[in-house]
Amino acid sequence: MAMFDIGKRGFGGNQESKGEEKDLLRDPDGFKGGVAQAPAVGMARHRDAAIIGPSIHIEGTLRGEEDLIIEGRVSGTVKLQGHCLTVGSHGQISANIYAHTVVVDGTVEGDLFGAERVVIKKSANITGNITSPRVSLEEGARFKGSIEMDAQAVEAIMGAQKSKSASSQTPERSPAQAPDKARNETATTAGASSSGTGDTAAESGKSATTGKVSGSVG
Amino acid sequence: MSRVSPGRANTAGDAISSPGLDQDAYPCKLLHQALQPLMKGERRVLLDLGDAHGQTIEYFTGLPVRLAIASLTDDLLKLDPREDEETLQAHMESLLTPEMVSACDLVMVWEVLNYLQPRVITALMSRLAQLLPAGAQVHGFVAYSMKTLPQTPRVLVPSADAGLQILAGQGHGTVQLSGYPSGELQRFMPDFHAARAILLGDGMQEYLFVRR
Numbered sequence: 001m002a003m004f005d006i007g008k009r010g011f012g013g014n015q016e017s018k019g020e021e022k023d024l025l026r027d028p029d030g031f032k033g034g035v036a037q038a039p040a041v042g043m044a045r046h047r048d049a050a051i052i053g054p055s056i057h058i059e060g061t062l063r064g065e066e067d068l069i070i071e072g073r074v075s076g077t078v079k080l081q082g083h084c085l086t087v088g089s090h091g092q093i094s095a096n097i098y099a100h101t102v103v104v105d106g107t108v109e110g111d112l113f114g115a116e117r118v119v120i121k122k123s124a125n126i127t128g129n130i131t132s133p134r135v136s137l138e139e140g141a142r143f144k145g146s147i148e149m150d151a152q153a154v155e156a157i158m159g160a161q162k163s164k165s166a167s168s169q170t171p172e173r174s175p176a177q178a179p180d181k182a183r184n185e186t187a188t189t190a191g192a193s194s195s196g197t198g199d200t201a202a203e204s205g206k207s208a209t210t211g212k213v214s215g216s217v218g
Numbered sequence: 219m220s221r222v223s224p225g226r227a228n229t230a231g232d233a234i235s236s237p238g239l240d241q242d243a244y245p246c247k248l249l250h251q252a253l254q255p256l257m258k259g260e261r262r263v264l265l266d267l268g269d270a271h272g273q274t275i276e277y278f279t280g281l282p283v284r285l286a287i288a289s290l291t292d293d294l295l296k297l298d299p300r301e302d303e304e305t306l307q308a309h310m311e312s313l314l315t316p317e318m319v320s321a322c323d324l325v326m327v328w329e330v331l332n333y334l335q336p337r338v339i340t341a342l343m344s345r346l347a348q349l350l351p352a353g354a355q356v357h358g359f360v361a362y363s364m365k366t367l368p369q370t371p372r373v374l375v376p377s378a379d380a381g382l383q384i385l386a387g388q389g390h391g392t393v394q395l396s397g398y399p400s401g402e403l404q405r406f407m408p409d410f411h412a413a414r415a416i417l418l419g420d421g422m423q424e425y426l427f428v429r430r
Contacts, residue, residue, distance in 0.1 A: 135275055143270035146286035
């Protein structure tokens with residue numbers, strides 16, 4: 001399994017991020033295992049969240065056990081069950097999303113499953129179906145798809161997704177089970193441009209991706 | 219536009235409130251009638267052909283409903299009524315997919331019907347007829363004596379008691395309306411019959427069409 005530092009630049013991808021990176025390097029608490037901790041603006045729960053910066057492109061399954069903000073591009077599947085996912089205004093997602101709370105400010109093509117709620121901000125552009133007991137949409141947002149609001153149907157769908165996820169989660173989550181060779185080959189550090197393919201893990205200690213990751217870091 | 223009845227704040231759900239609401243609203247008895255089973259707790263599948271609005275979602279929050287939002291207003295207005303029937307039908311097939319339409323109990327068309335040429339209405343209703351089950355309803359909102367409307371369709375969203383509230387800010391300018399009498403509308407959509415129509419008193423008419 002390969003290592004990849006997701007979001008080391010936080011909201012970076014431009015010159016402004018250099019200062020931010022310095023601060024992160026000075027302050028070890030601000031940089032935990034390759035994931036920048038940033039305040040999750042506009043999120044339902046007030047706590048720090050990991051960030052996938054605008055220059056990062058991930059293909060595959062992205063799993064996590066913490067809140068996450070995506071400002072980059074993700075294709076595949078995003079699973080943050082029990083946590084909040086925010087698709088930032090620069091975020092472009094082509095994936096089905098499973099999370100406790102989903103906040104969309106950017107572009108999503110795919111289905112959204114929010115166990116608690118889905119919040120669609122005015123700059124959002126969504127094509128896909130939403131399953132959640134609570135959905136809110138700000139005027140100006142673009143949405144094309146259907147919204148399942150029937151509490152029983154939502155419960156049935158979310159329950160089915162949960163059990164499906166639980167049965168498929170264990171092997172993918174465990175970095176110990178991944179081949180060491182691949183882990184060593186694709187390890188990246190700050191200051192390097194990177195692109196990786198294959199089974200890739202973003203080792204924040206809590207987040208992981210399986211698939212392909214590309215982007216420039218540092 | 220005359221004021222028909224004041225819009226009332228909706229308390230359903232906890233969605234974000236919509237800015238720019240004005241107080242105009244149409245009391246829509248037929249919409250109320252069509253939504254009665256849903257209000258009584260029966261599951262319904264609805265399709266809104268218009269764009270997504272927070273207040274529409276808010277209105278249905280907490281009800282046993284699957285709400286499909288087609289966001290077709292711009293696409294329908296762009297269709298060229300001079301195109302041949304097959305081309306129009308092909309456009310409709312790409313805009314209205316079976317996944318979106320086929321399980322629907324009620325389709326909400328509302329304001330856009332007034333801006334479509336007869337051939338486009340025919341193509342639209344023909345496509346809906348292909349996909350909807352017998353007995354499915356289409357709630358329409360058609361001008362009968364109103365001679366002008368804003369240049370772009372007004373945004374209508376459900377308000378308390380299944381009225382339709384008009385959102386402000388639809389730009390400047392007006393368009394002349396030809397207006398479609400009931401019999402003429404019926405000819406545009408042979409697969410549907412107008413189950414009921416109610417004059418709303420300010421030049422608009424509410425229709426409930428039923429798939430034969």
